[in-house]
Amino acid sequence: MTLITSSKNDLIKTLRTLTRKKNREEQQRYLLEGVHLVREALNAQQPITMILATEDFQVAAWLPNDVPTYWLKPEVAHTLSATVTTQGIFAVLPLPEAKLPQTFTGSWLLLDGVQDPGNIGTMVRTADAAGLTGVVLGEGSADLFSAKVLRSMQGSHFHIPIYQGDLADWVTELKAAQVPVYGSELNPAAVDFHQIPAQPNFALIMGNEGNGMQAELLAQTDQNLYIPIQGRAESLNVAIAAGILLFQLKN
Amino acid sequence: MTLITSSKNDLIKTLRTLTRKKNREEQQRYLLEGVHLVREALNAQQPITMILATEDFQVAAWLPNDVPTYWLKPEVAHTLSATVTTQGIFAVLPLPEAKLPQTFTGSWLLLDGVQDPGNIGTMVRTADAAGLTGVVLGEGSADLFSAKVLRSMQGSHFHIPIYQGDLADWVTELKAAQVPVYGSELNPAAVDFHQIPAQPNFALIMGNEGNGMQAELLAQTDQNLYIPIQGRAESLNVAIAAGILLFQLKN
Incomplete structure (x- = not known):
C-alpha cells in the first residue's frame, strides 16, 4: 500500500x-x-x-x-x-480513441462552438437521457475532459459516444445518409419546433451562447427550428433549448 | 464626479x-x-x-x-x-418588496429546495421565456440575489414576479383557485408528461437536485409528471427537466 x-x-x-x-x-x-x-x-x-x-x-x-x-x-x-x-x-x-461511427443514421446532437463547460456537460447528459446515437463537438467548443464538463456530464460520456470533428464534414455525411439536419437559430425561414414530428433519424445543431451557429453551417441545414418565446426573456439558455428540442425530436 | x-x-x-x-x-x-x-x-x-x-x-x-x-x-x-x-x-x-399575488390563477413554477444558483437562475429565465405568471421560491432554496443566480437569470427577475414563501401554503391557495398542481418525481402513480395538454392555468413544482421534492408537498399535488428516460443517464438536470415540462404545459 x-x-x-x-x-x-x-x-x-x-x-x-x-x-x-x-x-x-x-x-x-x-x-x-x-x-x-x-x-x-x-x-x-x-x-x-x-x-x-x-x-x-x-x-x-x-x-x-x-x-x-x-x-x-x-x-x-x-x-x-x-x-x-x-x-x-x-x-x-x-482519453478515448477518436473513431468515426460505422453509420451516420440515428439521432445526433452537434455542438457548434459552445463555450460554457456546464452547458456542454449538461447537453451531453441530456442527449444520453433522450437516448441519442451520439454527440459531436465541433472545433471551438470547450474541451470535453475538463473538470467542469466532466462534473456536468455526470458520467454520460461513458454511456453515449462523443466525437470531435469538423461539423461541416459531419453535416455532409449526415445528409448523404438522408438524415435531416436541423439548425436552431431564429431567422425568417425558421419553423416553430412544435411543427416537427418525433423521428428516428435527425441531427440537431446548437450554436455558441452569444453568437449562435456559424453562418456556413446554418446554410447547410435542411430546416431551422425556433422555440417561441412568450415572455420578455431575450433567449433561452442553450442547454435548456437543446433539452426542449431533443425531447420533441426524438421518438 | x-x-x-x-x-x-x-x-x-x-x-x-x-x-x-x-x-x-x-x-x-x-x-x-x-x-x-x-x-x-x-x-x-x-x-x-x-x-x-x-x-x-x-x-x-x-x-x-x-x-x-x-x-x-x-x-x-x-x-x-x-x-x-x-x-x-x-x-x-x-430588494423588491415581497407581495402576494392578487390572484392565484395563471401559470406558476414552484422551486422546492433547489440548491444550485445556476439552476435557480436558469429556471427563472426559462419561466420568463415561457411566459409564466410567476415563480415561487420555497424555503431552503438558494437565495435569489446572489451574484451567481443574478448572472444566470440574465435580468429575467425584472420581467417576471418572483415570490418567496412556504410552498405548502402556496399549493393550498393554488388548489383553492382550481389551478392544477403538478409534481415532478418519478413514482408509480406518475404519468408521462406528453399526456398532459398545454393549459392556461397550472403550477409545476421542481424539487431539490439530489433529494427531489419534500414528501409532504408531493402528497398535495394533483398529478405527478415524469419525463421518460431512453438512454442510460440516471436523470436530467433539474433546469433541463423544468424547461421540457414548462414548454409542454404552457399554452
Missing part, C-alpha cells in the same frame, strides 16, 4: 498538470473526481489506470482490487482537486 | 458585504454586475440607487444622468466583483 503524504510528490505534480487540455493530450489521459463519477466509471467498466483516494476510502467495498490505488493525505487530495471541498477520490483514465 | 481609488473606501467596503444574504437583508439592497444586467435594469426602469463603473464607462451614452454614479479604478472594481475578469460596472438596487 502506497501512501502519498506530500503534494510535491512527482505523481501528484504530474497529475495536477492534467487540468490543461494540452497536457491531457500529451499524456493521453484525464482525471475524474468524486464518488459518483468514479463509481460510474467502474460500473461502465472503463479502463481505469489508477485510483487515488484519501485513507477513509480504505473501507469502501466497491473499490476494485485490480486497479493500482494510491492513498492520499487530505491536504494532498486538496491540491489535486478542482473543487473547494473535495470528496477525496480520483481516477485516471485514458 | 467622484473617483474611488482605494478598495478600503467605506462605500466599497460596505458594498462588498452584499455578497452575504444576511447583509443584503439588513441593508435591503443588492449588487448587480456586468453590462448586460445593468442595461437590463435600466431598460426595465428599475429604481437603481447607485451606479459604480470604471472610468472607461464615462463615454457610455446609455448611462443615466439622474443616478448617482461613482467611478472606480480597475483594482477597486476587481475587489467588488464576483467574477475573475470583471467588466467593471455595477448597480445597487433595493
Whole structure:
C-alpha cells in the first residue's frame, strides 16, 4: 500500500498538470473526481489506470482490487482537486480513441462552438437521457475532459459516444445518409419546433451562447427550428433549448 | 464626479458585504454586475440607487444622468466583483418588496429546495421565456440575489414576479383557485408528461437536485409528471427537466 503524504510528490505534480487540455493530450489521459463519477466509471467498466483516494476510502467495498490505488493525505487530495471541498477520490483514465461511427443514421446532437463547460456537460447528459446515437463537438467548443464538463456530464460520456470533428464534414455525411439536419437559430425561414414530428433519424445543431451557429453551417441545414418565446426573456439558455428540442425530436 | 481609488473606501467596503444574504437583508439592497444586467435594469426602469463603473464607462451614452454614479479604478472594481475578469460596472438596487399575488390563477413554477444558483437562475429565465405568471421560491432554496443566480437569470427577475414563501401554503391557495398542481418525481402513480395538454392555468413544482421534492408537498399535488428516460443517464438536470415540462404545459 502506497501512501502519498506530500503534494510535491512527482505523481501528484504530474497529475495536477492534467487540468490543461494540452497536457491531457500529451499524456493521453484525464482525471475524474468524486464518488459518483468514479463509481460510474467502474460500473461502465472503463479502463481505469489508477485510483487515488484519501485513507477513509480504505473501507469502501466497491473499490476494485485490480486497479493500482494510491492513498492520499487530505491536504494532498486538496491540491489535486478542482473543487473547494473535495470528496477525496480520483481516477485516471485514458482519453478515448477518436473513431468515426460505422453509420451516420440515428439521432445526433452537434455542438457548434459552445463555450460554457456546464452547458456542454449538461447537453451531453441530456442527449444520453433522450437516448441519442451520439454527440459531436465541433472545433471551438470547450474541451470535453475538463473538470467542469466532466462534473456536468455526470458520467454520460461513458454511456453515449462523443466525437470531435469538423461539423461541416459531419453535416455532409449526415445528409448523404438522408438524415435531416436541423439548425436552431431564429431567422425568417425558421419553423416553430412544435411543427416537427418525433423521428428516428435527425441531427440537431446548437450554436455558441452569444453568437449562435456559424453562418456556413446554418446554410447547410435542411430546416431551422425556433422555440417561441412568450415572455420578455431575450433567449433561452442553450442547454435548456437543446433539452426542449431533443425531447420533441426524438421518438 | 467622484473617483474611488482605494478598495478600503467605506462605500466599497460596505458594498462588498452584499455578497452575504444576511447583509443584503439588513441593508435591503443588492449588487448587480456586468453590462448586460445593468442595461437590463435600466431598460426595465428599475429604481437603481447607485451606479459604480470604471472610468472607461464615462463615454457610455446609455448611462443615466439622474443616478448617482461613482467611478472606480480597475483594482477597486476587481475587489467588488464576483467574477475573475470583471467588466467593471455595477448597480445597487433595493430588494423588491415581497407581495402576494392578487390572484392565484395563471401559470406558476414552484422551486422546492433547489440548491444550485445556476439552476435557480436558469429556471427563472426559462419561466420568463415561457411566459409564466410567476415563480415561487420555497424555503431552503438558494437565495435569489446572489451574484451567481443574478448572472444566470440574465435580468429575467425584472420581467417576471418572483415570490418567496412556504410552498405548502402556496399549493393550498393554488388548489383553492382550481389551478392544477403538478409534481415532478418519478413514482408509480406518475404519468408521462406528453399526456398532459398545454393549459392556461397550472403550477409545476421542481424539487431539490439530489433529494427531489419534500414528501409532504408531493402528497398535495394533483398529478405527478415524469419525463421518460431512453438512454442510460440516471436523470436530467433539474433546469433541463423544468424547461421540457414548462414548454409542454404552457399554452
